[in-house]
Amino acid sequence: MNTLQKISMFLMAVLASGSLFANPTKTIYEFESDDGGFRTKTFFYDNGEEVVAFDTQFTEKYAEQCIRFLKSKTKSPIKYLVISHPNPDKFNAISSFKKLGAKVIASKQTASAIKGVHEYKKYYWTKIAKAFTESNYPKLGKIDLEFEGSYDLKLQNGDSLRLTELGSKGVSSNQTVTFIPEKNAFLVGDLIHFKTHAWLEGGIQNGKPNPDINEWVQTLEKLKALGNSESIVYGGRGKVAKLFEAVKEQKSYLQEVDEIVTDYIKDLGAKQTELKSDQANKHYQVLEKQIAKEYPDYALPYMIGYGVYGLVNAKLK
Template structure:
């Protein structure tokens, strides 16, 4: 058989690496670990591994933050944590109800974890929409959610809750509405480390198109997060970040909101505004712009209508 030219071989290897996935546990700080999903929409190829999840090893056991997209992925994550240190999972904290953060929760529930999430996640869980969304998403993304079992929170967050787990003092802070109507962030007070869910990004466009989102309030929340002065910020979709990421996210959201508002006040329609922003946005080369920006503009455009009546 003829040997493949070197460039073609390299290309093939690259293609295989991008379509398949491997989950690797990385230590990013003393006693703190993460797995890093790919930057893409969920697909049968990436099996829904397109978000991060975190483990904090305390003297009482693990605290897990976010549960990935499926029970298959969360089992793999739990196995990696137990290989690092065999210890019970005390808590699973879910930053918000999106599938890539919530749908893997059953694994940790079965392992005995107490599940913590915003009160509005339970409200959603108790509505018929929770099941309908799961079924629709399963259809849309090639059946990857077929084994998902939805899990409600055991402890509902409505106002700030402080917990001491082993050597760590943590605050669980509701920040809704921002990315969704059920966002919470987790701040490890004695280490100044912030787990920000999908509220903070670096060089990647956030999704602001959820029907419960509020960009207006998200901008305020980012100012509050800045005041916490975190030394490391862990998000749902980036490598570990620092405070520059808060600024990046703020700049994208405020540029988009201000531009939509200005053009709308001038009487421009949605399609014209989308076209203008897609021409001139300083953010158009960042990851996920093509996937999320139009949806974000649409949501901001409609929210401005509602604000006019407030």
């Protein structure tokens, strides 16, 4: 048998066994909604056989858009959905993923917080903003698997993703981050918005927003301790970045914004009472402009206007 025949027989054997395709490309896909969906990002980890989705989008309409986006990229089915933290754009459209047979995973802290957040936000969107009615506001979905501390999500091909509940406040009352070893990458929800303005409302606890910038900074340090200098991070909004750089930038931003808000309230003097009245919105608009001016290269300045009320009110207690 000559060399060409041996090579031909080897290739035929490989093709027959399927081993030539044993290591398909492993990819992280990123979908970003438009402004109506708050520019929320849903990420998908596709190992070539199955997909893990991260966060749902604010409504089923946007969830269906991101699922169509994924289907244009891969034929791998969505087997799991991970909720990074209890904010509505992360869990509102759980039902869209469960229809596909996805198993929904969240930390016990996230699962226990979701109902209160859902009720708070539903009241705002149906009674105050009146952008939804009781009947068409997204229904609360069901978590299939809850974990404490950390959880290793093992996929059929042997991949294992490490989910870690950091257990302290960040953008929300608590925060789950996911590490994908194959990519040396962390998916962290809105804990980080690299070069993009943060949602400053804070976690909803006992029916009220409860931001804590100092604890958010500490939570970022917990995240940093999980990675290394080459790790990358995918935030809920903003650019992909090296983990250490993103943590440093996010901490600096949060501390500067906290100082701006503190100084603004102090400078109001006797007019601080306006922050507890129907005059409050005009002050939130001024703060949005001040913070945006301080960070001219940051995207989505309207995020400030949506959430800064939480930070202001926390300082008025």
